[in-house]
Amino acid sequence: MTDQPRITEGSPFPLGATWDGEGVNFALFSAHATRVEVCLFDRTGQKQIECIELPEFTDEVWHVHVRDLEPGTVYAYRVHGPYEPENGHRFNPHKLLLDPYAKAYVGELKWDPAVFGYTIGGEDGDLGLDGRDSAPFMPKCQVVDQRFSWEHPTRVRVPWEQTIFYETHVRGYTKRHPAVPESMRGTFEGLGQKAVIDHIKALGVTSVELLPIHAFVNDSHLLDKGLTNYWGYNTIGFFAADPRYFARGPGVITELKQMIDRFHEANLEVILDVVYNHTAEGSELGPTLSFRGIDNASYYRLLPDQKRYYINDTGTGNTLNLSHPRVLQMVMDSLRYWVTEMNVDGFRFDLATILAREPGGFDYESGFLKACRQDPILSSVKLIAEPWDCGPGGYQVGGFPPGWAEWNDRFRDCVRAYWKGDEGVAAELAARITASGDKFNHNGRSPWASVNFITAHDGFTLHDLVSYNDKHNEANGEENRDGHSDNRSWNCGAEGPTDEAEIRALRERQKRNLLATLLFSQGTPMLLAGDEFGRTQQGNNNAYCQDNDISWVDWDIGEEGHALIEFTRKLTTLRHTLPVLRRGRFLTGEFDEFMDVADVRWISPAGVDISDEQWCDPAMRCFGLIIDGRARATGIRRPASDATLMLVFNAYHDVVEFTVPEIPGSDQWTCMIDTNAPIRTELPSFGSGDVYQVTGRSLLLFTLQTKGQTGEVLENLQEAMVDEEAPGA
Numbered sequence: 001m002t003d004q005p006r007i008t009e010g011s012p013f014p015l016g017a018t019w020d021g022e023g024v025n026f027a028l029f030s031a032h033a034t035r036v037e038v039c040l041f042d043r044t045g046q047k048q049i050e051c052i053e054l055p056e057f058t059d060e061v062w063h064v065h066v067r068d069l070e071p072g073t074v075y076a077y078r079v080h081g082p083y084e085p086e087n088g089h090r091f092n093p094h095k096l097l098l099d100p101y102a103k104a105y106v107g108e109l110k111w112d113p114a115v116f117g118y119t120i121g122g123e124d125g126d127l128g129l130d131g132r133d134s135a136p137f138m139p140k141c142q143v144v145d146q147r148f149s150w151e152h153p154t155r156v157r158v159p160w161e162q163t164i165f166y167e168t169h170v171r172g173y174t175k176r177h178p179a180v181p182e183s184m185r186g187t188f189e190g191l192g193q194k195a196v197i198d199h200i201k202a203l204g205v206t207s208v209e210l211l212p213i214h215a216f217v218n219d220s221h222l223l224d225k226g227l228t229n230y231w232g233y234n235t236i237g238f239f240a241a242d243p244r245y246f247a248r249g250p251g252v253i254t255e256l257k258q259m260i261d262r263f264h265e266a267n268l269e270v271i272l273d274v275v276y277n278h279t280a281e282g283s284e285l286g287p288t289l290s291f292r293g294i295d296n297a298s299y300y301r302l303l304p305d306q307k308r309y310y311i312n313d314t315g316t317g318n319t320l321n322l323s324h325p326r327v328l329q330m331v332m333d334s335l336r337y338w339v340t341e342m343n344v345d346g347f348r349f350d351l352a353t354i355l356a357r358e359p360g361g362f363d364y365e366s367g368f369l370k371a372c373r374q375d376p377i378l379s380s381v382k383l384i385a386e387p388w389d390c391g392p393g394g395y396q397v398g399g400f401p402p403g404w405a406e407w408n409d410r411f412r413d414c415v416r417a418y419w420k421g422d423e424g425v426a427a428e429l430a431a432r433i434t435a436s437g438d439k440f441n442h443n444g445r446s447p448w449a450s451v452n453f454i455t456a457h458d459g460f461t462l463h464d465l466v467s468y469n470d471k472h473n474e475a476n477g478e479e480n481r482d483g484h485s486d487n488r489s490w491n492c493g494a495e496g497p498t499d500e501a502e503i504r505a506l507r508e509r510q511k512r513n514l515l516a517t518l519l520f521s522q523g524t525p526m527l528l529a530g531d532e533f534g535r536t537q538q539g540n541n542n543a544y545c546q547d548n549d550i551s552w553v554d555w556d557i558g559e560e561g562h563a564l565i566e567f568t569r570k571l572t573t574l575r576h577t578l579p580v581l582r583r584g585r586f587l588t589g590e591f592d593e594f595m596d597v598a599d600v601r602w603i604s605p606a607g608v609d610i611s612d613e614q615w616c617d618p619a620m621r622c623f624g625l626i627i628d629g630r631a632r633a634t635g636i637r638r639p640a641s642d643a644t645l646m647l648v649f650n651a652y653h654d655v656v657e658f659t660v661p662e663i664p665g666s667d668q669w670t671c672m673i674d675t676n677a678p679i680r681t682e683l684p685s686f687g688s689g690d691v692y693q694v695t696g697r698s699l700l701l702f703t704l705q706t707k708g709q710t711g712e713v714l715e716n717l718q719e720a721m722v723d724e725e726a727p728g729a
Contacts, residue, residue, distance in 0.1 A: 004067060005067070006066065006067045006068065007052060007055075007064060007065070007066055007067070008064070008065045008067070009055055009056045009063065009064065009065065010025045010026065010027065010054075010056065010063040010064045010065030011025055011027065011063055011065070012027050012056070012058040012059055012061035012063045013027060013061070014027065014101075014333075015027045015028070015029060015061065015100075015101045015329075015330075015333065016099060016100075016101025016102065016103070016239070017073075017075060017099060017101070017102065017103075017141065017143045019069070019070065019071050019143050019144075019145065022067055022068075023065055023066050023067035023068055023069050024065070024066055024069040024070075024073060024143050025063065025064075025065045026038045026054060026063060026064050026065075026066070026075070027061050027062070027063040028054065028061065028062045028063070028077060028079075028099065028100075028294065029060055029061050029062075029100075029294075029295070029298075029326045029330075030060070030062060030079055030081075030294050030295040030298075031060040031295055031297075031298050031326075032081055032082075032089060032091075032295055032297060032298070033062065033079045033080060033081040033091065033294070033295065034080050034081045034082075034091075035053065035079075035080035035081075035093075036053070036054040036062040036077060036078070036079050036080070037051045037052060037053050037054065037077065037078045037079075037080075037093075038051070038052050038054060038064065038066075038075055038076075038077055039051045039052075039075060039076055039077070039078060039096065039135070040052070040069075040073065040074070040075050041074040041075065041076070041140055042074065043072060043074060043106075044074075044106070044107075045074045045106040045107045045139070045140035046136075048135065051078065052064060052066060060326070069143065070143070071143050071144055071145035072142065072143065072145075072251070073142065073143040074106050074140045074141065074142050074143075075099070075140065075141050075142075075143070076096045076097060076098060076099065076135075076138065076140050076141055077096070077097045077098075077099060077294070078093045078094075078095070078096060078097065079091055079093065079097055079293055079294050079295075080093045083117070083129045085118075085126055085127055085284065085307075085308045086127070086306075086307065086308045087297075087307055088296055088297035088302050088307035088308075089296060089297055090117050090288065090292050090293060090296040091293060091296075092117040092129055092130065092288060092293055094129075094130065094131050094132060094133055094134065095115070095117055095134045095288045095289075095293050096133070096134050096135040096138045096140075097288070097289065097290050097293045097294055098138070098139065098140075098141055098236060098237060098289055098290040099141045099290075100237070100238065100239075100290060100291060100294065100330055101239055101330070101333070102141035102142070102237055102239060102240050103142070103143075103144040103146075103239050103240055103253065104141070104142040104143075104144050104240050104241075104243075104250060104251040104253060105139045105140065105141060105142060105215050105237065105240050105242075105243050105250060105251075106139060106140045106141075106142050106243070106250050106251065107138070107139040107140055107243075107250075108139050108218075108243070108244075109137065109138065109139055109217055109218070109287075109289070110136075110137040110138075111137075111220040111223065112134075112136075112137040113130070113132070114130070114132035114133060114134045114136075114137055115134045115137050115138065115287040115288065115289065116130055116286075116287050116288060117129065117130060117287075117288035117292065117293060118130050125285075126284045126285055126308070127308075134288070138289070139215075139243075141240075142250065142251045144251060144253055146253075146341060148253075148254055148257045150257070150261055150343065151261055151265065152261055152264040152265050153343070154264075155264070155269075155339075155343060155345050155381070156206075156264055156267055156268065156269045156345055157269075157345070158206045158207060158267075158269050158345075160382070160405070160446065160448035160524065161446075161447075161448055161579075161582045161583075161584055162206060162576065162582065163206050163207050163269075163382075163448065163524050164204065164205045164206050164207065164519070164524075164525050164526075164527065164572060164575070165205065165206075165207050165208075165209050165271065165451065165453075165524065165525065165526035165527065166200060166203065166205035166207065166208050166209065166526075166527050166529055167209045167211070167273075167453075167456055167457060167526055167527070167528050167529060168208060168209070168210065168211070168528075168529035168530075168553075169210070169211045169230075169231070169457065169529075169551070170186070170187070170188060170191055170210055170211070170213060170245050171186040171187075171230075171244070171245065171547070171552075172186075172230070172547075172551045172552045172553055173191060173196070173529055173553050174186055174187075174190035174191055174193070174196060174553075175552040175553075176549070176552045176553060176554055176555055177190070177193075177195070177196060177553070177555050178555055179193065179195035179196070180193050180195070180196065183247060184247045186244075186245070187245050187246060187247035187255070188241070188245050188246060188247070188255050188256045188258075188259040189246075189247040189248070189255050189258070189259065190247065191259055192258060192259035192262040192263070194262075197262060197263060197266050197268070198266075200266075200268065201266045201267075201268060202569065203527075203532055203565070203568060203569060203572060204568075204569055204571075204572025204573060204575070204576060205268075205527060205572065206267075206268065206269060207268065207269035207270075207271050207345065207346070207382070208263060208268055208269065208270055208271065209271040209272075209273060209348055209526070210270065210271065210272055210273060211231055211232060211273050211457055212231065212232035212233055212235065212272075212273050212274065212275055212350075213232070213241045213242060213245060213256075213272060214232070214235045214237060214238055214239075214240065214241065214242065214272075214274065214275065215235065215236050215237035215240045215241065215242045215243070216229060216232045216233070216234045216235050216236060216242055216275075216280060217229070217234050217236050217280035217289070218234075219234065222545050225477045227476070227477065227545040227546070227547075228545060228547045229544065229545065230543065230544055230545055230546055230547040230551055231457060231544045232275075233275050233350060233544070234275075234280040234316075235274075235275045235276075235278075235279060235280060236279060236280040236281075236289055236290060237290070238274075238276065238330065238331070238334040239333075239334055239337055241253065241256050253342075256342065257342060257343070260342060260343050260344065261343070264343070269345035269346065269382070270343075270344050270345055271344070271345060271346045271347065271348055271382060271384070272338060272344050272346075272347050272348070273347075273348045273350060274334075274335075274347050274348070274349055274350065275350045275351075276320060276322075276331045276334075276349065276350075276355055277313075277314050277319065277320060277350060277351040277352075277354040277355060277389070278314040278316045278317070278318050278319055278320060278351075278354075279291055279299075279318060279320065281317075281318060282316065282317035282318060283309075283310055283312065283317030283318060284308060284309055284310060285317075286317055286318070298321065298324050298326060298327065299320065299321060299324070299327055300318050300319065300320065300321055301313075301318075301319040301320070301321045301323075313354050313357065313389055313390065313391030313392075313394065314351055314354060314389060314390070314391075315389075315390045319354060319391075320354075322355055322366075322367065322368050323358055323359060323367065328367055328368060328371060331355075331368070332371055332372075332375065332378070335347065335372075335378055336375070336377050336378065339377050339378065339381055340377060344381075345381055345382060346381040346382025346383060346384065347381070347382070347383060347384065348384040348385075348386065348407075349383070349384065349385050349386060350386055351386055351388070351389040352385035352386050352387055352400070352406075353385075353386075353387055353388055353389045353391070353393075353394050353395075353396050354389045354391065354394075355368045355369075356368055356369050356396075356400070357389075357391065361392060361393050362393050362394070362396055362399070364399065364400075364401060365401075369400070369401055369404075372403075373401060373403055379403060382405065383403065383404050383405065384404070384405045384406065384407065384451055385400050385404055385405070385406045385407070386406075386407050387399060387400060387406045387407065388409070397409065397410060397439055398436070398438075398439030398440050398442075400449075401443065402443050402444055402445050404449065405448060405449045405450070405451050405524060406440075406449060406450065406451060407451050407453065407456075407526075408432075408436055408439070408450045408451055408452055408453070408523070410428075410432060410436060410439065411432045411436060411450065411452040411453065411454075411521070411523070412452075412453055412454055412455075412456075413488060414428045414429055414432045415429065415432060415454055415514065415517050415518070416454060416465065416487075416488035416489065416514075417488045418621075418649070418651050419490075419510060419513050419514055419517070419651055419697070420488055420489070420490040420651075421490070421621070421651055421653065421697075422488070423618040423619060423621075424618035425651075426615070426620045426621060426623055426649075426651075427615045427616070429649070430602060430615075430623075430625070432452075432521065433517065433520070433521040433522065433625070433647075434447075434521075434522050434586070434587045434600065434625075435447030435448075435449075435450045435452075435521070435522035435523040435586055435587070436450045436523070437586040437587075437588065440586075441586045446584055446585075446586075447522045447523050447582075447583060447584065447585070447586055447587075448523060448524045448582075448584075449523075449524075450522075450523035450524065451523065451524045451525075451526055452518060452521050452523045452524065452525050452526065453518070453525070453526040453527075453528070454514050454517070454518050455528040455531055456526070456528055457528070457543075458541075458542070458544075459483075459484060459487065459541050459542075460487055460489055460537070460539075460541045461528060461530065461531060461535050461536060461537050462511055462514060462515070462528065462531035462534065462535075463507075463511065463531070463534040463535060463536045464489070464536055464537055464538075464539055464540075464541070465487070465489045465514070466489070466490065466491070466492055466506075466507045466510040466511060466514075467491055467492070467495075467496060467497070467507060467536070467539070468487075468489055468491050468495060468496060468539040469489060469490065469491045469495060470485075470487075470495070470539075471483045471484070471485065471487065471539060471540070471541040471542070472496075472538065472539030472540060473539075473540050473541065473542050475540060475546060475550060476540070476542060476543075476545055476546070477545075482542050483540075483541045483542030484541060484542075487541060490510075492506045492507050492510065493506070496538075496539060504560075506697070508534075508560055508563075508564070509675055509676060509697060509698060510697065511531075511534060511564060512564070512567055512675040512678055512699070513675050513697065513698065513699045515527075515531070515532075515564075515567070515568055515571060516571055516673060516675055516699045516701070517649070517699060519568075519571040519572060519574070519575050519581075520571070520574070520575070520581055520647055520699075520701060522581070522582065522583060522586075522587060525575075527568075529553060530553045530554075532564060532565050532568040533557045533561030533562065533564050533565050534560060534561050534564055535553055535554060536554075537550050537551065538550060563678065563679070566678075567678045570673065570720070570721055571673070573717070573720055573721075574672065574673070574701065574717070574721075577713065577717050578642070578643050578645065578703075578717075579633070579642050580627050580629050580640075580642040580643055580644070580645055581627075581645070583599075583627075583633060584633065584634065585599075585632075585633065585634070585635075587599045587600045587627065588600070589601070589602070592631065592632065594637050595630065595631060595632055595637070595639055597628050597630050597631050597639075598628065598631070599627065599628055599631035600625060600626060600627055600628065601625075601626040601628070601661075602615075602623060602624070602625060602626075603623065603624035603625070603626060603646070603661050604623060604624075605622050605623075605624075605656050605657060605658045605659065605694075606659055607658070607659030607660060607661040607662075607689070608661070610623060621650065621651040621652040622648070622649065622650040622651070622652050622656045622658070622694065623648075623649060624646055624647065624648045624649075624658065624661070625646065625647045625648075625649075626644065626645070626646045626661070626663070627644065627645045627646075627647075628644050628663075629641065629642030629643045629644040629645070629704075629710070630642075630644070630665075641708070641709070641710055642710065643703050643704065643706065643710055643713070643714055644663060644666075644703070644704040644706070645701060645702065645703055645704070646661075646669065646700075646701070646702040646703075646704070647699070647700065647701055647702075648692075648694055648699065648700040648701075648702070649699055650694045650695070650696065650697065650698055650699070650700075651697060652696055652697070653696045653697060654696045655693050655694065655695060655696055656694045656696075657691050657692075657693060657694070658691065658692045658693075658694045659689065659690070659691050659692075660686045660687065660688055660689060660690045660691070660692060660702075661688065662688040662689070663688070663704055665704075665706070666704050666705055666706055667687050667688040668685055668686070668687055668704070668705040669685065669686045669687075669688075669702040669703065669704055669705065670683050670684075670685050670702060670703050670705060670714070670718060671683055671684050671685070671686065671692070671700060671701070671702050672701045672702065672703055672717070672718070672721050673699070673700060673701040673721070674695075674698065674699075674700050675698045675699045675700075676695035676698040679723045680721075680722065680723060681722060681723055681724070682722060683718055683721060683722060685705070686702070703717075
């Protein structure tokens, strides 16, 4: 019997390095290469063992099967072809290249002139090929064993209307956590610790959105300044988690799976922030790390008449070419991998407008959007767009198709401006707190499509929003020129930290106002991690490069922080208990003759409906919103039996006398929330016609007393809103 050959032709699919129990199949797409080699290294990635030429070229895929290779095998590619930048080709076999489909990496990039495909400082600029070997300075790929026994193999699938996002960073969330062993801090294993998950679960959020965990590169200009790419929006591999987030070493992907499994055990979704719009290779003057050296003309959008240069709709130097079928396939394969193999529950797409942009511009029916919509796997998970970029026609809030949710920066800006005290904002706020129907109420979309947020990783934290008038980004090394200047923030009377009791009290009330507005608005709320206890970044509103105490969550929570946590829990309890706060239909205010009711009414402080003239008054800063629980909740014409609520918003600096309005069926209201009195031993009730003294800069929530099952729910809810005793009692 003849021994089986060690090297055979292999298969063109699946792409990547796949262990089949007998060996590893290598498959790499490159339409324009003339030759491809896979180089094998020792387990450290330092010593090259051999290079094997991929013998077959099928449907523009190079492939080979190598028997007896096992998981843990370290490899990378060298790709031969023309070095003709002016024609869009930048092949250079002297440069070791990462597999776009690699599932794990070993080592990290060391910035050296050898990692550039051209000779830095040469007379011809990027036109001159560099002949130095980049292997000593490059990370390497690693073959993985995907086997894992899930204790909770089924995704959580939180209904959209019940979803509350909680945005955080794997490293920063636990780097200073006292209940996480020091060796686990800043890692997937640390994030999966019981104390961490218990805190998140107790807040009442449902879905944890992680800043990018895909393998990324630290920018050389940041390293030169002693900084780093902390946020991770500089992806180099779309299938591999970044090695720095593993406590037990790179390639131990079971650590990430265990973390996801533990979140699912707590009935929490895991959402990944993903960056498919560009790569870490930058412009034509950037390094050659992967895609550029594999098939530059296919992977990137190039200027049609000057293919030496890249279309830069991302502001990062390059743009992935999702109009190419193989590049689109890579993105779709990556998304499906994270759902089917890693069990994640959805994605937030960075600069998603770019993904939907074809050569003619943003396209509602682009290849990417159509591919997601028809895919039986991806159409079943949460898809969230950041609907803007810096390219032409890049602002597309409300422009994505059904099935998508979108970050709504109009909500952020309007809510900030209103509570800051700006004039002429009330009318727009009315649209924003009812799910921005002017943007999203089309094509059968639902209110949940508007992802409402006031703070996110990019910008001020909640504490800093009410503590600083101006950004303070000096630590970023750009003389405070970076970051947004239009923050719509207000320091309440002092810039930064203060011991003034009156200012501190106002700041805490403003935090409660902002949180209550977020969690009582129609749509899908997103909370920034640490805002529930007033985390600060010391006024830095662009902490992308701060892998230190500026960005890391400080778990030394004081009395004010603990009080804010308890208040946040009350807000999420109300949202989860009262379906009227998360209706599946847009609230329009139109009178339903069949139901003999309008779903919402807008009330002036006099207790009557607001007139058009009042809406146009720029000085109007106080108004009420009644959401009628009898209005139909679905397309079926039948009355609902939800609670009827009244929200009162007062951004005026002084007390406003608000007359409680008349509502058919009951005349008694209970004040569930008053941001001026977050801790109460009893909840006051009011009758129609009574006058409530609404404190300056405060928000109220009333429920209309009723009987039956809804009345029982409200009675139980009232008990949850009452504190056992006031502080100091």
